[in-house]
Amino acid sequence: MKRLAITLMSIIMLMDFTSAYAWGPKGHDVVAAIAEQHLTPKAKRKINKLLEGKSIVYYSSWMDNIQNSPYWEYGYNKTKTWHYANVDKGLTYETMPKNENGDVVNGLEMLTKEMTENYKELTDSMKVDYLKMIVHMVGDLHCPMHAGRLSDRGGNNTRVMWFRNETSLHSVWDSKMIDSARQWSYSEWCEQLDRKSRKYRKEIVKGDYEDWFMKTVEEAAKLYDYVESTGEIVPSLSYQFVYDFTPLLEEQLLNAGYRLAYVLNEIFD
Ligand SMILES: [Zn+2]
Numbered sequence: 001m002k003r004l005a006i007t008l009m010s011i012i013m014l015m016d017f018t019s020a021y022a023w024g025p026k027g028h029d030v031v032a033a034i035a036e037q038h039l040t041p042k043a044k045r046k047i048n049k050l051l052e053g054k055s056i057v058y059y060s061s062w063m064d065n066i067q068n069s070p071y072w073e074y075g076y077n078k079t080k081t082w083h084y085a086n087v088d089k090g091l092t093y094e095t096m097p098k099n100e101n102g103d104v105v106n107g108l109e110m111l112t113k114e115m116t117e118n119y120k121e122l123t124d125s126m127k128v129d130y131l132k133m134i135v136h137m138v139g140d141l142h143c144p145m146h147a148g149r150l151s152d153r154g155g156n157n158t159r160v161m162w163f164r165n166e167t168s169l170h171s172v173w174d175s176k177m178i179d180s181a182r183q184w185s186y187s188e189w190c191e192q193l194d195r196k197s198r199k200y201r202k203e204i205v206k207g208d209y210e211d212w213f214m215k216t217v218e219e220a221a222k223l224y225d226y227v228e229s230t231g232e233i234v235p236s237l238s239y240q241f242v243y244d245f246t247p248l249l250e251e252q253l254l255n256a257g258y259r260l261a262y263v264l265n266e267i268f269d
Pocket of ligand 1: 063064083139140
């Protein structure tokens with residue numbers, strides 16, 4: 001019995017561990033692909049040189065993969081908490097208790113500051129790492145459950161039925177929503193979403209990381225409200241949920257793409 005309990009415990013831990021990837025690779029690819037369309041020629045050239053001809057799409061999920069790599073002498077394990085910031089209901093980024101290891105908001109602020117104010121002091125490999133991190137983290141900043149509540153570990157402890165399988169609300173938003181909403185490739189997502197006016201693009205990049213994060217917190221609150229409104233202990237989510245929240249998914253991916261382009265142009269142009 002004890003052994004069974006230990007096995008179950010390790011399965012649950014493994015489940016939670018694997019569900020820590022925001023958006024999943026496809027979501028991050030979509031965000032980076034949209035951003036790539038809006039880089040200035042100068043930013044494009046500099047990024048191309050740093051990444052030795054590879055694209056920001058190519059490296060959009062690098063940060064998720066590197067955190068589990070054995071090459072931790074570079075200190076990538078220190079970035080494990082930089083993918084999210086969990087904020088409980090009624091609190092803001094300003095008032096929430098901060099994770100002492102850093103979070104997605106202050107991580108992005110630090111990296112962007114390094115890449116602007118301290119650029120000349122950085123080695124090329126640091127520039128490359130920081131660039132790849134910014135590309136990934138701006139995506140994470142827009143993933144609703146990466147701005148989820150601290151009390152349920154960013155939706156990891158909120159259990160839901162996704163069609164016929166039990167999972168967490170966090171996991172639904174990592175990759176299940178995007179795969180259920182459309183059967184598109186990342187480039188088809190990019191092509192279909194990236195159709196907003198110049199006015200919209202100008203408007204959406206106003207504010208800073210903290211403002212953008214708080215907008216994601218607001219969107220996450222709608223998801224919690226929805227789940228709670230079902231009155232079920234393990235709410236069943238399926239077609240209706242996909243229909244209701246696909247616009248939110250699309251908006252978050254699109255805005256993340258435009259904002260990432262803005263950040264990279266600020267750094268490299
Ligand atoms: Zn991540």
